[in-house]
Amino acid sequence: MKIYNDFKIDFSSAVPIYDQIKKHIKYLVLSGDLKENEELPSVRKLASFLKINPNTVAKAYRELVFEGVVDSRPGKGFWIKKRKGGDGEKEKILKEEFEKFVEKAVELGFSSKELREFLIKFIGGKDA
Amino acid sequence: MKIYNDFKIDFSSAVPIYDQIKKHIKYLVLSGDLKENEELPSVRKLASFLKINPNTVAKAYRELVFEGVVDSRPGKGFWIKKRKGGDGEKEKILKEEFEKFVEKAVELGFSSKELREFLIKFIGGKDA
DNA sequence: TTCATTGTATTAATAATATAATACAGTAAT
DNA sequence: ATTACTGTATTATATTATTAATACAATGAA
Known part of the structure; x- marks a missing residue:
């Protein structure tokens, strides 16, 4: 097993x-x-x-x-148990975790514009 | 005070x-x-x-x-206490929080490609 | 020095948590 | 019914974390 x-x-x-x-x-x-x-x-x-x-x-x-x-x-x-969303379930959990992260960013005083810039930097700077 | x-x-x-x-x-x-x-x-x-x-x-x-x-x-x-990084301090903390999020995504089985797609969806779909 | 503050350290009491011991109850095969 | 599994509930113990009680020590003003 x-x-x-x-x-x-x-x-x-x-x-x-x-x-x-x-x-x-x-x-x-x-x-x-x-x-x-x-x-x-x-x-x-x-x-x-x-x-x-x-x-x-x-x-x-x-x-x-x-x-x-x-x-x-x-x-x-x-x-x-049978998972509700199948594969979508994982994305749902990821979404929840991401929302927590966004909440912290807001607490830190980041504007949504600044946060977007931060994320773009990450996306651009990682391998591909 | x-x-x-x-x-x-x-x-x-x-x-x-x-x-x-x-x-x-x-x-x-x-x-x-x-x-x-x-x-x-x-x-x-x-x-x-x-x-x-x-x-x-x-x-x-x-x-x-x-x-x-x-x-x-x-x-x-x-x-x-005097903050070392000044304003960069906030970004440092944000980075730490973001890394925790990435770690969870990995635990969930997301590849870095899938994660990037997830984030792009967020960036694109938010107001501007 | 004396006084009224301040932070610090030690110890004790309390509360919360994790684990274990034990007894109880459901299921199915014989 | 008996047996041998199952999950469940209750209670007790051990450990840890949190808070409190108290005494000690540094600072600076009078």
Whole structure:
């Protein structure tokens, strides 16, 4: 199962274990290594593989359910949820992130003209 | 003193008080409302104004010193530090924020070509 | 020196968060 | 019904972060 590949918890990290799990799964979903309707390892299986408490996996899964990444079927397991926008979903997320960036630029006092100039400089100056 | 304007602590916020203070002061510095060599209210003055513990203000100021935003003079007070880059400082911060955004785009699986197209769409589609 | 400020450091109390232990409940095969 | 899985909920523990209480030390004026 793809999810096990290179999946190790960094116990010395400041980022919580449940968060490392969330990020790992999200990354696999976005990269296409975990496809829709694919089953995830059970809470206990993944926990014993990672040598952590099942509850920690459960927490990660629970939050992924809340964020719409996976679905739970009590007594059965967890499955990767069908992404709404398919490929457009990624662009939607990118758009949200970009809007946050624009907001910060505004806070810094940049006008929309100045911001556009900043971006043009980036676009022009990168490889092609 | 400019710093007092609209400066209220949101006690129900998840953002720590000392962090609210840091953000407020940084914002005033970047917007130009707090100029270099301007004195900040003393730890105790600001604390009593905000109705919080002096130590919380001290912590905020301490971190601002560490980040190079203000200078401390024991027994005297705190002053806004002279910004190195002057106006270029703002652009430096914008650049950092933009790099974080690019990193997220990469995580999402965007190629640099796709990212450029995304940005061009934004630049073209905004007012002018 | 004395006084009233100032910033600083140490420690304690509190709150928030992360993780673990345990018990409970759903599903399906036998 | 029994068994062996599943997810879920409750509670407890450990850790960390945040805030507060208090004492200490620097500055400058009277």
